[in-house]
Amino acid sequence: MIGSHRARYRATVDAAVQGQNPVDAATEHYSALDRFAVALTGKIGTMKFSLAIIGWTVLWVGYHVLATMFHWPTLDTFPALVVYLLVSNIIQICLMPLIMVSQNLQSRLQEAKAEQDFANNKRAVEILELLLRAEIVSLEQDKEA
Numbered sequence: 001m002i003g004s005h006r007a008r009y010r011a012t013v014d015a016a017v018q019g020q021n022p023v024d025a026a027t028e029h030y031s032a033l034d035r036f037a038v039a040l041t042g043k044i045g046t047m048k049f050s051l052a053i054i055g056w057t058v059l060w061v062g063y064h065v066l067a068t069m070f071h072w073p074t075l076d077t078f079p080a081l082v083v084y085l086l087v088s089n090i091i092q093i094c095l096m097p098l099i100m101v102s103q104n105l106q107s108r109l110q111e112a113k114a115e116q117d118f119a120n121n122k123r124a125v126e127i128l129e130l131l132l133r134a135e136i137v138s139l140e141q142d143k144e145a
Contacts, residue, residue: 012112017119022112026105034105041102044095057088 015025030038043049064081067074076084 012108013115015112017115019116019119022109022116026109026112030105034101037098037101038105041099045099045102053088057085060084 012022012026012029015028027035060075061081064074064076066072
């Protein structure tokens with residue numbers, strides 16, 4: 001990670017290790033652009049949106065194919081359909097980096113959760129070791145008595 005991103009990432013992980021809720025720790029350190037990316041990909045990264053785009057494209061292209069075959073009036077002249085397909089591909093290409101940014105943000109959240117789990121497990125092991133030592137001392141005292 002580069003520059004301030006590294007600082008925000010480290011701050012997120014450190015806050016989670018200190019016991020803060022990992023989701024809160026991650027979202028607290030999001031920049032305005034990070035929040036925008038998460039909100040937008042939350043909408044466009046769903047199957048509902050994908051199916052809507054696929055359905056619209058199939059209807060649009062299907063109508064134009066049928067209109068050409070049966071001499072119906074078309075909604076667009078010839079180059080417009082090709083331009084539509086080209087623009088939709090360009091939009092998809094532009095959205096790919098946005099999805100990658102969102103995946104990086106989700107990765108930051110998962111790292112914070114993993115660090116908090118690791119810290120909790122370390123504390124649990126320390127407590128168990130203390131309890132075992134106390135039990136061993138108690139058993140040794142019972143043997144002596």
